[in-house]
Amino acid sequence: MVPEVESRLDLLLIKRILLHEDRQAFNQLVRRHQSHVRAQLRRLCRNDHALADDLAQETFLLAWRKLSQYRSDARFSTWLFRIAHNCFLQAYRQQPRHEVQDETPLDQAAGPRQSAGLQRDLQKALQALPEGERVVMLYHTQMGLSHEETAEITGLPLGTVKTHATRGSARLRQWLKDYQSNESTGVTT
Amino acid sequence: MSLSREEQDDDLLNQLLRDSAADPVPDEGFVDTVMSRLPAPRRRTNRAVWLGLASGVGLAAWQLQDNPMLSHVARDWSGGQFSLASALVLVLVVMTACCTSTGVLTK
Incomplete structure (x- = not known):
């Protein structure tokens, strides 16, 4: 569906919820956005699906409570992603550091011959990026959001977002180069 | 005009990253769970x-x-x-x- 039509449909549903506390309309809204929000949180939570789904539920419950605060100058999905990101940050800060940090140096993140495919290895490499770069790469490159939207969601300054995006891309490009050269020489690690 | 190696790598990376994000997450009762956790409807005092x-x-x-x-x-x-x-x-x-x-x- 065309993004403008999507946005208008969201606004229509929001209006119905705010005017009549229409739960059916909220049901539609959750149905339309659950996949993206849960995918976003799964990546932020490094594929901990149970935690991601708990946070996604919190996200939608908060959205229900705070819907009147939504201003239609940003896309509804961006507003929702920001709530989800804040839920994630809250959970991240509450957990002991060792539970959420799975820091593998990027050069060791994915031995070319150790895992099934490039896609899986790339995910590992992505997880091994420094936190700021990983988050920006998730929103900007993976989810296709603009720098401005990424800044809006993460609360980072626009300049920082652009720097993280450039650095993250450079690191992954280097990783890919190493991967390809290892593939062609048949090096195993 | 052919793309430089760097641009090709960028394209490949972006494609791979977007492909991995494109998988939809099936509902599997998620919406129902959210709806059941909504606070009880307010008694709308007329x-x-x-x-x-x-x-x-x-x-x-x-x-x-x-x-x-x-x-x-x-x-x-x-x-x-x-x-x-x-x-x-x-x-x-x-x-x-x-x-x-x-x-x-x-x-």
Whole structure:
């Protein structure tokens, strides 16, 4: 569906919820956005699906409570992603550091011959990026959001977002180069 | 014009990253769980009922203000007495208020 039509449909549903506390309309809204929000949180939570789904539920419950605060100058999905990101940050800060940090140096993140495919290895490499770069790469490159939207969601300054995006891309490009050269020489690690 | 190696790598990376993000997450009861966790619906107090009731009480008081019975009852209440007449007036006021408010609501 065309993004403008999507946005208008969201606004229509929001209006119905705010005017009549229409739960059916909220049901539609959750149905339309659950996949993206849960995918976003799964990546932020490094594929901990149970935690991601708990946070996604919190996200939608908060959205229900705070819907009147939504201003239609940003896309509804961006507003929702920001709530989800804040839920994630809250959970991240509450957990002991060792539970959420799975820091593998990027050069060791994915031995070319150790895992099934490039896609899986790339995910590992992505997880091994420094936190700021990983988050920006998730929103900007993976989810296709603009720098401005990424800044809006993460609360980072626009300049920082652009720097993280450039650095993250450079690191992954280097990783890919190493991967390809290892593939062609048949090096195993 | 052919793309540089760097641009090709960028394209490949972006493609791979977007492909990995494109997988939809199936609902698997998620929406129902969220809906079941929503707070119970607020009892929407009908403002019109309260407005009508207040108008009814006001109107009744206005209509009965010159009635000697009302001043008699007021004297009773101020003296701490609760006579049959005052109870009757109270019932009348409430009934008038209800009737008036119903009238206001049905208009």
